Structures are given as C-alpha cells and as structure tokens.
Amino acid sequence: MRTADFDYLLPEELIAQEAVERGDSRMLIVDRKSGQTHHQGISDLTSWLKSGDLLLLNDTRVIAARLEARRPTGRRFEVFLLEDENGVRWRGLVKPTSRARQGENLELSDGGSLRLDRALGEGLWDLTFDPVMDVERLDRIGATPLPPYIHRPGGPSPEDRERYQTVYATEPGAVAAPTAGLHFNQTQLDVVEAAGVEIARLTLHVGIGTFRPVSVEQVADHQMHSERYCFTEETAAAVNLAIGQGRRIVCVGTTSARALEGALVKGAGQVQPGWDSTDIFITPGYHFRGVGALLTNFHLPKSTLLMMVSALGGRERMLDVYAEAVRERYRFFSFGDAMLIV
Numbered sequence: 283m284r285t286a287d288f289d290y291l292l293p294e295e296l297i298a299q300e301a302v303e304r305g306d307s308r309m310l311i312v313d314r315k316s317g318q319t320h321h322q323g324i325s326d327l328t329s330w331l332k333s334g335d336l337l338l339l340n341d342t343r344v345i346a347a348r349l350e351a352r353r354p355t356g357r358r359f360e361v362f363l364l365e366d367e368n369g370v371r372w373r374g375l376v377k378p379t380s381r382a383r384q385g386e387n388l389e390l391s392d393g394g395s396l397r398l399d400r401a402l403g404e405g406l407w408d409l410t411f412d413p414v415m416d417v418e419r420l421d422r423i424g425a426t427p428l429p430p431y432i433h434r435p436g437g438p439s440p441e442d443r444e445r446y447q448t449v450y451a452t453e454p455g456a457v458a459a460p461t462a463g464l465h466f467n468q469t470q471l472d473v474v475e476a477a478g479v480e481i482a483r484l485t486l487h488v489g490i491g492t493f494r495p496v497s498v499e500q501v502a503d504h505q506m507h508s509e510r511y512c513f514t515e516e517t518a519a520a521v522n523l524a525i526g527q528g529r530r531i532v533c534v535g536t537t538s539a540r541a542l543e544g545a546l547v548k549g550a551g552q553v554q555p556g557w558d559s560t561d562i563f564i565t566p567g568y569h570f571r572g573v574g575a576l577l578t579n580f581h582l583p584k585s586t587l588l589m590m591v592s593a594l595g596g597r598e599r600m601l602d603v604y605a606e607a608v609r610e611r612y613r614f615f616s617f618g619d620a621m622l623i624v
Contacts (some may be wrong), residue, residue, distance in 0.1 A: 283499040283500070283502070283565065283566065284499060284500060284501065285397065285498060285499060285500070285501055285584050286497045286499075287501075287524040287597065288501075288583065288584050288585070288589055288592065288597070288601075289583045289584050290493065290535070290583050290587050290601055290604050290605065290608075291608070292567075292608060292614060293581065293608065296608065296611065296613060296614050296618075297431050297432075297613075297614050297615050297618075298432075298613035298614060298615060298617035298618040298619075299432055299433060299617065300377040300615070300617060301445045301446075301464060301467055301549050301617040302613075302617075303490070304340040304464070304466060304467040304470075304600040304608075305324060305325055305465070305466070305469070305470055306323070306324070306325075306386075306545075307323065307324040307465045307551070307613075307618075307619045307620050308321070308322075308323055308324070308329065308612060308619040309323055309324045309326065309353065309465075309619065309620040309621065309622055310406070310603065310606070310607055310610075310612060310619070310620070310621045310622070311320050311330060311371040311622045311624065312595055312599070312600075312603055312621065312623045312624070313624055314535055314595060314623065314624065315416075317599075319603060319606060320614075321610060324466075324470070324620050325470065326594055327346075327470070327474065327577070327622065328473055328477050328479075330575075330622055330624055331335060331474065331477060331479050331529070331532065332478075332479075332528045333477065333478030333479065334478065334479075334480075334530075334533045335480070335529065335530045335532050335574075335575075336479070336480045336481075336482055336520060336521065336524040336530070336532065337474060337479050337482070337532050337534060338482055338483075338517075338531055338533045338534060338538045338542060339448075339450055339463060339481065339483045339484075339487050339534050340448075340460040340463065340483070340485065340534065340535055340537045340538045340541070341448070341450050341452045341483040341484070341485055341538070342450070342451065342453050342454075342455055342456040342486055342487050342488060342489075342533055343447065343451035343452060343453055343454040343455065343456060343486050344426065344427065344446060344447055344456045344459050345363070345420050345424070345425060345427075345454050345455065345456065345457065346421055346423075346424030346425055346426055346427070346443070346459065346465065346568060347362055347363040347364070347420070347422045348360065348361070348362055348394075348424055348425040348426070348427050348438075349361040349362075349388055349398045349420075349423065349424050350390075350425075351380070351388035351389065351396050351426070352385070352388060352389055352393060353388060353389070354389065354453050354512065355465075356470050357381065357584045358380070359377065359381070359382060359388060359499060360376070360377045361374050361375070361376055361396065361409070362375040362376075362377075362427065362457070362490070363409075363420075363424075363457070363543065364375050364457055364489060364490050365489075366408075366455070366527070367379075368417070369414040369415060369416050369491065370410060370411055370412070371408065371409070371410055371411075371413075371415050372408075372409045372410075372411065372415060372449055372507065373402075373405070373406065373408055373409065374407060374409055375405045375406055375407070375490070376405060376409075377405060379401070379405040379407070382398050382401070382407070383419075384399070384400060384401055384534075385397070385398065385399070385436060386499070388396055388422060388529075390457055391423050392419070392422065392423050393442065394408070394411065394412060394413055394415075394419075395411070395412045396409055396412075397409065397410040397411075397412075400590055404489075405576045414590065417454045419426065421545060423478060425437055425438050426438040426442045426443045427444060427457050427458065427502045428442060428616075429458065429527060429615070429616055431582075432616065432617065433616075433619075444615075445464070446459050446461035446464070446616070447464075448460065448464060448466065448582060449463075449466060449467060449468050449471075450463065450466075450471070450483065451463075453485045453487075453573075454488075455485075455487035455510075456487045456488040457487075457488065457489060457490060458488040458490075458607045459488065459491070459616065459618075460486070460488060460534070460535045460537045460538070461535065461579050461616045461617075462534050462535035462536070462577050462578050462579055462620065463478075463528070463534050463535055463539075464617070465577075465620050469542055470582075472518065479532075480520060481525070482516070482517045482520045482521065483514075483517060484511060484512065484513050484541050484542070485511060486509055486510070486511035486512075486537045486538070486540065486541040487509060487510050487511075488509065489507055489509050489535055490507070491506070491507025491508075491509070491586075494507065495584065496585065496586060497581075499523065499563065500542075501565055501589065502559060503584070503619065504563065506561045506562070506563035506586065506623075507561065508560065509537075509540070509541075509543070509559060509560060510557060510558070510559045511540075511541035511557070511558060511559070511560060512556065512557045513545060513553050513555050513556070514539075514552070514555060515555045517553075517555075518554065518555040519555075521542065521553045522552055522553055523554075525551075525572060528574065530574035530575060531572050531573060531574045531575075532574060532575040532576070532577065533573050533575070533576050533577070534577050534579065535576075535579075536578055536581075536590050536591070538575070539554055539594075540560065540562060540564065540590070541560065541562075541577055542571075542572045542573060543560075543562055543568075543570065543571060543572060544558075544560025544561075544562040544565060544571060545558065545560070546571040546572050547560075547571070548560070553572075558575045563586065563589075564590040564591055564593045565576060565588070565589045565590070565592070565595045566589070566592050566596070566597050569594045569595070570593070570594065573587075573594065575622065575623060575624045576623045577592065577621075577622050578591055578620070578621055578622075578623070579614075579615065579616065579618050579619070579620060579621060580604065580607055580612060580613075580614040580615065580618055580619065580621060580623065581615070588600070591621075591623065594614070594623055595623045603621070607619075607621070
C-alpha cells in the first residue's frame with residue numbers, strides 16, 4: 283500500500299478551529315452491514331448502542347506541555363514536553379533547536395531553570411528541571427498543547443484548556459487529547475449507562491506521534507511510534523468477559539482501539555492488567571480482535587489514524603465517506619464532528 287492511497291481533498295475552512303458545546307456535535311454513522319450512511323448527532327449515539335455493549339473510554343488527561351524558556355540575553359525557545367522520567371528529567375522538543383546549545387541553562391517564567399542535557403536528533407532533547415516539573419507546576423506555567431492545525435496567534439485560551447479535555451479525564455500524561463471523547467458531556471454518559479451499556483476506562487497517554495505525518499512512500503516502511511497504556515484489573519476483567527460472551531466492544535477513539543488491540547495481541551486474546559506499551563500499526567488487512575464498533579473523529583489525510591479506520595471500514599469505503607462528509611460540510615479534526623462505524 284502507498285501512503286498516497288490514503289489522501290483526500292479537504293477545504294481548509296472545514297478544519298474546526300473552535301469546539302461546539304459538548305453534546306452538540308454532528309455524527310456520521312457508517313453501517314458496515316448495510317453499506318448505508320446516516321447523518322445524525324452525537325446525542326443520537328444511544329440509538330446505535332444496545333444493552334450489553336461495552337463502551338471503552340480513554341481517561342488520560344492532557345498536561346500543559348508547552349513551555350516558554352529563554353536565555354538571559356532574551357532569546358526565546360519553545361519547549362514541548364513529551365516524556366516524564368521522574369519530574370526532574372524529561373524528554374521534549376526544543377524550538378528553534380538549531381540555536382539550542384547542549385549543556386546550557388534556560389530560564390522559565392516562574393524563576394526556575396531548564397538545562398539542555400543532550401540533543402537526540404530531530405529537535406528532541408533530554409532535559410533537566412530545577413525545581414521538579416510536576417503536573418501542578420505545569421498547570422501554573424505551561425500552555426495547552428493544541429495541534430498545529432488549530433490556530434491561536436495569541437496562544438491557547440483558558441477555554442481551550444477546559445475544552446481540550448474529556449469530562450472523564452483523570453490520569454495526567456497525554457500531550458494530545460483523545461478527541462473522540464470531547465463530544466460527551468456527563469449527562470450523555472449517564473444516558474448511555476442507563477440504556478444497559480457497560481462503561482469501562484483504560485489509560486493510554488497520547489504522544490507526539492499523533493501529530494507526526496507519514497513521510498515515506500510505502501505504508502509498510504513507516505516507523506510507528508510507541509505509546510504506554512494501562513488496563514486496571516476491573517477493566518481487563520470487563521473486556522475479557524465481554525469478549526468471552528460475544529458482546530460488542532465499542533471503542534471511543536482510536537486510542538482506545540489501539541490500546542485494546544495492542545493488549546490483545548500481547549496477551550494472545552486476553553487483556554492483562556497493568557502498564558505496558560504498544561507500537562501496533564493497524565492498516566487495511568488487519569484482523570481486529572476486540573473492536574466491534576468505533577466512535578472517532580475525521581482524521582488528517584495520509585495519517586496513521588485514517589489508515590486505522592480504513593482497516594475497520596475499508597479504504598475505498600472510508601474515502602467515499604470522507605468525500606460525503608466534505609460535501610455535507612462536517613467539521614474535521616480534533617475540534618470537529620464525529621463518525622461512528624458500526
């Protein structure tokens with residue numbers, strides 16, 4: 283397969299720059315059995331679920347991962363934190379990396395310091411903070427890591443910090459939101475549960491790889507990034523029971539689907555509780571072990587996420603559906619509308 287096989291035309295004005303109210307998104311339903319599409323709203327989700335389904339959410343919480351650092355001379359650098367080793371040592375992207383000097387100390391807005399320990403290539407650095415850079419400190423001095431296609435000339439707003447977070451986000455560590463979950467308000471989740479749908483939560487900390495384009499010509503040559511995930515004992519048991527009983531698992535977002543499929547591959551068909559990581563790359567031809575339906579957003583052209591949904595719904599079918607979504611003026615990407623594949 284060629285990367286170009288997953289390209290499509292998208293008018294720039296359809297890239298959502300602001301989120302609508304939770305619960306108000308449009309939803310395009312793709313019924314794989316009938317081949318039909320339906321145009322409804324996220325508030326209609328319950329009509330596409332059935333008692334006994336297991337709805338799988340990703341409860342990761344986005345951290346305020348963007349920092350501004352500067353030299354005493356005034357030169358500014360943007361630091362995008364990616365991996366926390368122990369609060370003192372982090373790994374992150376530094377821009378402009380060509381001006382950064384190994385071993386130098388930069389000042390942060392609260393008076394603390396950041397040392398550039400080691401350049402790892404492609405703008406990635408090992409970093410040391412003084413004092414410790416924990417989530418509480420990031421909340422004070424960091425900015426919301428909105429994706430680059432959401433334009434904020436003056437920087438992210440306080441509204442962005444609240445809206446680029448699911449209502450059920452509890453586990454800090456992501457540098458991008460599991461955006462399919464942004465559509466829900468708590469009332470909707472209560473309605474889903476009242477309809478006899480079981481809700482379970484896993485944690486997958488979404489990494490920078492979600493922004494990385496596929497730059498190779500052949501899909502098979504792409505180096506897939508790794509992400510950490512965790513299934514609690516309760517969630518692992520719920521998933522394994524649902525699979526054993528033949529009940530449908532409805533994943534909210536590609537991150538939930540990736541964690542589920544990665545865990546089932548590693549566990550030979552059973553989800554093991556605890557932390558692990560996966561670099562699974564799901565493309566057309568993949569045999570899904572657990573995902574029975576998927577609620578997702580509309581993804582970037584030639585992206586690994588579009589390849590994943592094409593594995594579930596079929597490449598040609600998904601490109602037809604995306605063309606239909608463009609014609610119907612759906613809103614695309616992180617703050618955009620939803621698609622449900624059943």
